[in-house]
Amino acid sequence: MCLAVPAKLIRQDGQQGIVDLHGNRLPVNTMMTPEAKPGDWILIHAGFAIERLNPEAARETFALLEEVDRTSGNSDYRPDAQQNTATPAVRGDMS
Amino acid sequence: MSSTHAFTDNLLQRLREAAAAIGQNVAFMEVCGTHTTSAFRCGLPSVLPPNVRLISGPGCPVCVTSQGDIDRLIDLGARRDVILCTYGDMLRVPGRHGNLENARVRGGRIEVVYSSMDAVKLAQKQPDREVVFAAVGFETTAPATAAAICEAQRLNIGNFSVLASHKRIIPAMRALLTDGEIPKIKGFLCPGHVSVIIGSEVYQSIVDQFGVSCVVGGFEPPQLLSALVCLIELVVNNKTALVNQYPEAVHARGNRWALTLLEKIFEPGAARWRGMGTIPDSGLILRSDYQSFDAARRFNLPEPQEREPAGCICGKVISGAALPGQCRLFGRACTPISPIGPCMVSSEGTCSAWFKYGKSNQRTIPPAHLNELLEVSS
Structure with missing residues (x-):
């Protein structure tokens, strides 16, 4: 139940945001992460963003996860959160 | 060899070396259902040295209710x-x-x-x-x-x-440490996402009062392994400490x-x-x-009446005092299809993880050996 997943915030309107999670668009409440802005990686739990991931500390993790994903045939993790690249991770953008 | 494999291999090597350096049985406890399932899913129990045990504690919210x-x-x-x-x-x-x-x-x-x-x-x-x-x-x-x-x-x-x-996790950790029924543990693998909210520094009081280490860990295999290596190396160095091994998400004050x-x-x-x-x-x-x-x-609900399902030892499994294989019902009367206790129902439950990822092995462990696994030295 304490499962939380990292996702990229791609849109924000007040406390309502939209994240990209492995190509899916999900609504998220950002009231607990008011400092988060589009392009940031955030941890999602039960419809709420519970933390903005520190891009410096997360870089190594994302690099590892990307490699794990690539090995297993997925490709949605992008390590360089700081530069807000990662366009290939965003699929089916309706905006 | 990929960098992930090299990184993981390096951690495994450190794990083996540190475990060998301890020279005694040692146990740690994780108190997070997501850690339980992550550890089983990535096969962590199968690579642990024989003298190192990672026990599941009261970390599955469904199970502890x-x-x-x-x-x-x-x-x-x-x-x-x-x-x-x-x-x-x-x-x-x-x-x-x-x-x-x-x-x-x-x-x-x-x-x-x-x-x-x-x-x-x-x-x-x-x-x-x-x-x-x-x-x-x-x-x-x-x-x-x-x-x-x-x-x-x-x-x-x-x-x-x-x-x-x-529920709040810190009082439960304290209760476990003051209850003589559970195996003596050297440290906690602290729950990563609870710690996102409550922060890491709140565990310092447990380190100070009980002399056990607290290492906050993430959930991917390299993160889990890093946290475990950290716990074991603290034992090798005869230290107890609070270490945050999930700094990308966990801050000191939450x-x-x-x-x-x-x-x-x-x-x-x-x-x-x-x-x-x-x-x-x-x-x-x-x-x-x-x-x-x-x-x-x-709704003016009456006070809850406590009653455990007959034969179910989920209560002991949750507190680390028993392993699922010690339950008479495990894998027989109690399965994920027809669960009797909550530890088999919840996908994060210890019994569910044992059944899903290690049923054939765990059921063949004779009860005497299961006791031995739990009786680790202090």
Whole structure:
């Protein structure tokens, strides 16, 4: 139940945001992460963003996860959160 | 060799070297259901050196919810004047009169929600029905309940309430350390996402008072392994310490916005735990200003009656005092298809993880050896 997943915030309107999670668009409440802005990686739990991931500390993790994903045939993790690249991770953008 | 493999191999090498340097049996405890399943899924138990044990503690919120609280929830869900909103984890937990799925079949309206806010929206759409949110979970989940109550108050929604049995992990860790029944552990693998909310520095009091290390860990295999290596190397160096091995998400003081929400709506209070009894300050009780949102008061629910399913030792499994394979029901009468205890129901339950990832091996371990696994030296 304490499962939380990292996702990229791609849109924000007040406390309502939209994240990209492995190509899916999900609504998220950002009231607990008011400092988060589009392009940031955030941890999602039960419809709420519970933390903005520190891009410096997360870089190594994302690099590892990307490699794990690539090995297993997925490709949605992008390590360089700081530069807000990662366009290939965003699929089916309706905006 | 890829960098991931090199990184993991390096951690495994350090794990083996540190375990060999200890020269004695040593046990650590994780207190997070997500750690339980992550560890089993990636095969961590199979690569642990024989003298290192990672024991699952009371980290699965569904599992630690007392039987009386579950019975009360299911009884409420069966009422025709109530829409009960719940996270999916609770649907199949057995109660005195079946589970929530059975209550739904009998005419109860049970809605599985993705977020607590969905329950508030439902209450807004259906003002003629009482909507109750089943608020279960540790500090990771409790702020979402607090946010829903704030929203219901802001929108002046009178038909929304919560049946709260939220838990706090630190008092449970303290209770475990003062209870002589569990194996002596050298350290905790602290729950990563609970720690996102409460921060890492709150574990320092446990390190200082009980002389056990606390290492906050993430959930991917390299993160889990890093945390475990850290715990073992602390033993090798004869140190106890608090270490945050999940710094990308966990800050020393946690998420202040979430903590402010919790503080506004809840206050610490005694809570009933399956297998561990009532632990002071281990629950989150609605503050007096918000007790109008308390479903127990609104529906005048009776005090829960505690009763364990016959033969079920989930209580001991949760507190680390027994392994699933020691239960007479495990894998026989109690399986994921027809669970008897909550540890088999929840996907994060220890019994479920044992069954799913290690059933064939674990069931063949003779009881005497299981005892040996638990009897680690201090």
